[in-house]
Amino acid sequence: MNAMIETSAVGKRYGRRWALRDCTLAIPAGKVVGLVGPNGAGKTTLLQLAAGLLYPTSGTVTVLGGEPGSSPAQLAKVGFVAQDAAVYGRLSVAEHLRMGEWLNPGGWDGELAARRIADLGLDLRQRAGSLSGGQRAQLALTMAVAKRPELILLDEPVASLDPLARREFLQTLMEVVAEQGTSVVLSSHLIADIERVCDYLVVLVASRVALAGEVSELLAAHHRLSGPRRDPGSLPSGQEVIEASDTDVQSTFLIRSDGPVLDPAWTHRPVTLDDLVLAYMSRARSAEPARRPGLEVVR
Amino acid sequence: MTRFAWLQARTQTAIAAAALAAAAVVAVVTGPRLLHLYHVDIVACHPAGTCESATTAFLASFRWMQVFAPPALLVLPALLGMFWGAPLVARELETGTFRMAWTQSVTRKRWLAVKLAVAGLASMAITGLLSLILTWWFSPIDRVQANVLTPSMFGVRGIVPVGYAAFAFALGVTAGTLLRRTIPAMAVTLAGFTAARLAVTYYVRPHLMGSLRAITPVVMSTGNGPAPTPGAGVLQPGDWVLSAQTINGSGQVIGAYGGVGATGNINFHVSHGAVSLVGVGPCPNTFPAAAVSSAAARTSAQPPAAFNTAAQECINKLGLRDIVTYQPLSRYWPLQTYETLIFLGLAVALAAFCFWRVNRSLT
Numbered sequence: 001m002n003a004m005i006e007t008s009a010v011g012k013r014y015g016r017r018w019a020l021r022d023c024t025l026a027i028p029a030g031k032v033v034g035l036v037g038p039n040g041a042g043k044t045t046l047l048q049l050a051a052g053l054l055y056p057t058s059g060t061v062t063v064l065g066g067e068p069g070s071s072p073a074q075l076a077k078v079g080f081v082a083q084d085a086a087v088y089g090r091l092s093v094a095e096h097l098r099m100g101e102w103l104n105p106g107g108w109d110g111e112l113a114a115r116r117i118a119d120l121g122l123d124l125r126q127r128a129g130s131l132s133g134g135q136r137a138q139l140a141l142t143m144a145v146a147k148r149p150e151l152i153l154l155d156e157p158v159a160s161l162d163p164l165a166r167r168e169f170l171q172t173l174m175e176v177v178a179e180q181g182t183s184v185v186l187s188s189h190l191i192a193d194i195e196r197v198c199d200y201l202v203v204l205v206a207s208r209v210a211l212a213g214e215v216s217e218l219l220a221a222h223h224r225l226s227g228p229r230r231d232p233g234s235l236p237s238g239q240e241v242i243e244a245s246d247t248d249v250q251s252t253f254l255i256r257s258d259g260p261v262l263d264p265a266w267t268h269r270p271v272t273l274d275d276l277v278l279a280y281m282s283r284a285r286s287a288e289p290a291r292r293p294g295l296e297v298v299r
Numbered sequence: 300m301t302r303f304a305w306l307q308a309r310t311q312t313a314i315a316a317a318a319l320a321a322a323a324v325v326a327v328v329t330g331p332r333l334l335h336l337y338h339v340d341i342v343a344c345h346p347a348g349t350c351e352s353a354t355t356a357f358l359a360s361f362r363w364m365q366v367f368a369p370p371a372l373l374v375l376p377a378l379l380g381m382f383w384g385a386p387l388v389a390r391e392l393e394t395g396t397f398r399m400a401w402t403q404s405v406t407r408k409r410w411l412a413v414k415l416a417v418a419g420l421a422s423m424a425i426t427g428l429l430s431l432i433l434t435w436w437f438s439p440i441d442r443v444q445a446n447v448l449t450p451s452m453f454g455v456r457g458i459v460p461v462g463y464a465a466f467a468f469a470l471g472v473t474a475g476t477l478l479r480r481t482i483p484a485m486a487v488t489l490a491g492f493t494a495a496r497l498a499v500t501y502y503v504r505p506h507l508m509g510s511l512r513a514i515t516p517v518v519m520s521t522g523n524g525p526a527p528t529p530g531a532g533v534l535q536p537g538d539w540v541l542s543a544q545t546i547n548g549s550g551q552v553i554g555a556y557g558g559v560g561a562t563g564n565i566n567f568h569v570s571h572g573a574v575s576l577v578g579v580g581p582c583p584n585t586f587p588a589a590a591v592s593s594a595a596a597r598t599s600a601q602p603p604a605a606f607n608t609a610a611q612e613c614i615n616k617l618g619l620r621d622i623v624t625y626q627p628l629s630r631y632w633p634l635q636t637y638e639t640l641i642f643l644g645l646a647v648a649l650a651a652f653c654f655w656r657v658n659r660s661l662t
Contacts, residue, residue: 051402055659072404080402086395088307095306102303103403143399 004029010059012045019045023207034198035187041204043187047155051080076107079144079152085137089129104147113146134165154186195273205284225266226252243279254279304417315425326436337439369455376463377492379422384471385484392479419468426464445537450500457635462642467492469649476656505541507637510624517619529557529621537628548618569595582613
């Protein structure tokens with residue numbers, strides 16, 4: 001696999017707290033990747049490591065074949081939009097664009113930036129501090145896009161936006177991807193947003209990849225089955241149970257199966273991405289306490 | 300990057316430059332007047348023999364300038380450290396804009412280097428120019444007062460303010476990168492800068508160059524007018540006296556400031572016709588009996604001249620000496636240069652720490 005982000009046993013520690021620990025993953029290039037996971041899973045840390053804003057405490061991170069943030073050329077390849085989409089409140093929109101031009105010598109697409117700002121209807125003379133949350137995020141995205149990176153990292157850029165601003169932001173992002181062919185990694189809590197724009201999904205739980213794959217393939221390979229109560233162990237070998245719930249008479253399973261499900265006893269419903277993510281997150285979480293006490297003892 | 304650093308720094312620099320220009324205008328308007336007064340009052344007083352009143356009159360001119368200008372230069376480096384240095388990195392960390400800045404195609408090292416250079420050189424230039432203006436404006440007054448080596452004047456003349464500005468700025472940036480908050484960083488900058496200035500003034504500057512020592516006889520005050528100060532005849536006007544001690548014949552320190560004891564008094568004690576120097580011992584010489592009884596009876600405010608003569612002889616016979624350590628005025632520029640280099644060196648060390656912090660530890 002041609003990976004754009006590859007980590008090997010990477011860890012990041014703040015004082016005594018590990019924000020990310022022993023994380024190994026590979027994210028393929030040319031995709032729009034959705035990164036989801038519960039709070040504290042290490043999504044923000046992972047994206048900041050990939051952007052070169054953080055250095056790993058242990059392990060290695062490779063982005064587009066280089067060490068993140070190591071050189072101007074490496075920095076030029078990666079665009080980043082932070083969680084709060086912080087902009088320079090006292091500088092105008094035009095001054096932000098000038099900043100982009102100055103800080104990305106040779107790589108800045110001023111025409112693209114000007115066009116985006118015009119499309120957004122932003123006033124060039126307006127101070128960035130007086131922009132709305134949605135406009136700020138759009139400005140930050142424009143800054144990240146106009147440096148013409150190969151990869152854009154977005155750390156929950158829409159979390160604080162209202163639904164309309166959120167949709168407009170993602171719309172812009174999709175236009176950029178279509179126009180520039182840029183790879184994207186987008187972290188979000190909102191699976192509906194991920195579903196709208198992403199074609200590849202990574203579920204991160206406690207620094208571990210709980211699930212990764214093409215969204216369409218993942219949806220095709222998972223099924224929700226319900227029928228008379230039965231033991232999960234009695235399912236055919238090709239069917240892996242991700243989530244099981246029982247009532248007195250009935251069993252409901254979320255299974256992963258590469259082949260079709262043929263048993264006529266089952267009522268068969270397709271899964272949504274939401275179901276899938278929640279099932280994998282709760283499965284990874286329930287596996288988690290078993291690991292935790294061990295760590296405490298070591299400490 | 301330079302243009303962006305300038306974009307961020309230009310408003311504050313413009314304000315400071317405007318204030319500096321106003322100060323320059325005031326100095327240029329009033330300076331020639333002061334120089335004129337110097338020639339009229341001071342240069343002309345020597346043949347006329349009216350120098351005391353002329354000096355008083357001259358030093359009273361442009362009182363407001365003397366009251367406001369030196370304190371302004373005194374606090375300027377601290378202000379620049381607090382308002383330019385402390386927010387330089389801290390505000391970016393506080394508002395989160397560092398994430399936008401550090402993900403453009405400029406390395407952090409370069410980002411910091413250019414920001415430090417632009418704002419740091421601006422604060423050094425502003426301070427240096429203000430010091431230049433004040434040093435020029437005050438030169439007639441300094442010539443009369445000859446006190447540029449005293450702690451209160453040394454730091455508001457010449458080139459040291461440039462070193463202070465560089466240090467205060469670097470200290471502000473360092474505090475900002477460490478604390479990540481502008482307001483606490485400003486407080487730390489003010490406290491740290493004040494502490495460094497005081498420490499260097501009182502503990503480092505006196506020892507930057509080996510101090511000179513003058514040994515002079517102890518001379519008693521007689522009649523009206525001040526007694527000759529310790530070091531009289533050796534010290535030149537403007538020399539910076541670091542210590543003045545009194546020693547006895549065997550070289551032990553018995554007092555300060557030209558006298559005996561911590562307060563530097565010379566007292567004689569008369570008992571049964573015998574005179575002793577308080578704190579030292581009986582006088583080896585004999586005093587005229589009439590003078591002793593007259594002094595003991597305190598018949599006049601001043602002891603008789605014969606008593607004073609004998610008393611001075613007693614001091615001489617007991618071997619009392621004044622030992623003065625001092626820095627001569629001629630070392631003014633070497634001391635200025637060394638202290639400037641010390642603060643510039645501290646500034647460079649702090650800047651190096653900032654690079655390490657921003658590049659490695661702040662991540």
